[in-house]
Amino acid sequence: MTRTHLEVSAPEKGKQRPHYTPLSAAIDVEAALGLLEGRWKLVILFQLFDGKVQRFSDLEKRIDGISQKMLAQQLRQLEADGLVERTAYDELPPRVDYRLTPWGQALCPALDAILVWAEAREASAG
Template sequence: MRTPRTRRPRPGTPGRVLACLPDGRPADVYSAPCPSRQALDRIADKWTALIVGCLSTGRKRYSELRAAIEGVSEKMLTQTLRSLERDGIVERTVHDSMPPKVEYELTPLGHTLARPLAAIRDWAETHINEVNDARERYDGGS
């Protein structure tokens, strides 16, 4: 599998550099067959946002992640960590000790996600009352 090349910014998007697909087309999440949609799907997941947030402060063991992210099941935490590792966002390190010690940390690519996902988490915490009010109005509660 070839690594996508980069392309010059589109007009009207200063500083934005898009990846080029192997066939030369620019990445476009609005196009159903574009693989960039898979990346969007991965980062739009709530567990991804929370795991990246936890790991943005440094390396953590599985048990530390589980304790920090209330409500995540072992199954979901494991699946999400594996997916993030596969996507090059998280690195898993196994230390040769008894018992084996496993740690997770963000890769350089993962660190590029930390700030955008922090902004989304901050937005959710800042605007939850407005969202709940809108839901009540929509559902006919007031």
């Protein structure tokens, strides 16, 4: 891959990618990171990365310290942003399931790369 001061990355073979300048790349990465802002969004995403469908009540039990209101709010935002898919069943008692969309699941390797990047800093500092 060739990089210059005007181009952040070269397009992958067979795929047409937008041409980024350092400024446009920074703006787009900031917007993407904005989708993950919030105290609970990353915790919710990591609970869903195993690919399994999770019921609302199961997520509530697995995430220590989150209120029902906050969990519902964060899930609604993740759904609106296209990261999470919600399925509501017409039954009593009400049942609602959540899973990652394919786009949400594609975020997993990027977050894993951030973890590796953070570990490298810790290893060099200590």
